Amino acid sequence: MDSRTQTFEEQRWRLFGLAYRLLGSASEAEDMVQETYLRWSRAAEAVEEPAAWLTKVVTNLCLTHLTSARARRESYVGPWLPEPVLTSGGPLGPLETVEQRESVSLGVLVLLERLSPAERAVFVLREAFGHSHAEIAGVLGIEEAHSRQLHRRARAHVGEARKRFDSDAEQHRRIVRGFLAAAVEGDVATLERLLAEDAVASADGGGTVPAVRRPVRGRVQVARYLRGLHNRPEMAAVTFEFAEINGEPAALAWWRGGGGLFGIITAELTGGRVTAVRTLVNPGKLAYVAAQLGTSAPGMIEL
Known part of the structure; x- marks a missing residue:
């Protein structure tokens, strides 16, 4: 395995986790990660910050895909539920904190369907991955103040309906x-x-x-x-x-x-x-x- 592929593989579980939270579909998340890899392998320029570059690419691929996916879900027969994933030792990596486990629960993924694609991206990047608003602004190509506004709006939409894991x-x-x-x-x-x-x-x-x-x-x-x-x-x-x-x-x-x-x-x-x-x-x-x-x-x- 060459160093470029190894760098990507070290980021794969994180990229999949991000894509899955954005799309609510494991199979679609895998497609987005694979497309990110293809772009990474074709990138001619030297990438100074691979993690940031890959985060930006997979996030924006998901946002583009999410627009068409949401349209399909509007005509879905019966309730639409996220695609489940086996998480113990699975592709989402370790879920060591309450926040990490909550962010992949079916309940929260259902609630995220209430958000616009941009709100969902800001919410996931901030709540599940702990990115600063400056970093999120760079990923999405927006002003930092706009990222903060989208985050406030997302939290308001999810609001009190957001499920929390019991402390015990x-x-x-x-x-x-x-x-x-x-x-x-x-x-x-x-x-x-x-x-x-x-x-x-x-x-x-x-x-x-x-x-x-x-x-x-x-x-x-x-x-x-x-x-x-x-x-x-x-x-x-x-x-x-x-x-x-x-x-x-x-x-x-x-x-x-x-x-x-x-x-x-x-x-x-x-x-x-x-x-x-x-x-x-x-x-x-x-x-x-x-x-x-x-x-x-x-x-x-x-x-």
């Missing part, structure tokens, strides 16, 4: 594990006990797999919805495992007999209660995690 990480994990186990078993009593009164359940089938096309709202309604999923005939042909997805425990449903990944269930926790349940069954959204687990099996945990 083990308690957070224990509650989520218990909820997912109850969902797998169809334990309505436990589901109702752990669900918040205003809980919301959504499912992403992408129009290719049957899934509820409108969010289910309310504690009792969400519990009944999950019980209904448990009672579906195909569940007899499914087995469950548990993994760390986007920094949090998730239930992975597999077709028995090596038939492949059927779906992923995640739960968002706020104040000790589950406020959001997200189910992904769109095969296109499951391919990345399936590939991760097909080559190796990092991140598997026991509930």
Whole structure:
């Protein structure tokens, strides 16, 4: 490996993490990182600050791509959810702080859809990667004051709806594990006990797999919805495992007999209660995690 390629490879996980947070899609993030590599390999001039150069290129590629991606999502069949990623030992690198784990959670990625592309870029660069507004201004080609304004606007749009991980990480994990186990078993009593009164359940089938096309709202309604999923005939042909997805425990449903990944269930926790349940069954959204687990099996945990 030559020194130029080695320099890029040292930055790859960071570039992927940035692109993923900007796009909410692992497969699209990989495409942006690959295009960044091609531009890096063709760059004739000597780059004095490779990390800054690569950050600028991948960010602006993502902004261009995000404009068309958002247009596609407006015509998406049913709720659009981000593409999940296996995070324990995965391509996003170490998620050592609360802020790092929060920034890749499905809940936060959904909230980032509220932002304009420029707001999202400033928010991610500032909140997830700790860049100064001077650095962000250089990446985006704007004034530093404009970066500050975009950041204030982004924080206001995300606002109080922004989910925070509970300070007690083990308690957070224990509650989520218990909820997912109850969902797998169809334990309505436990589901109702752990669900918040205003809980919301959504499912992403992408129009290719049957899934509820409108969010289910309310504690009792969400519990009944999950019980209904448990009672579906195909569940007899499914087995469950548990993994760390986007920094949090998730239930992975597999077709028995090596038939492949059927779906992923995640739960968002706020104040000790589950406020959001997200189910992904769109095969296109499951391919990345399936590939991760097909080559190796990092991140598997026991509930």
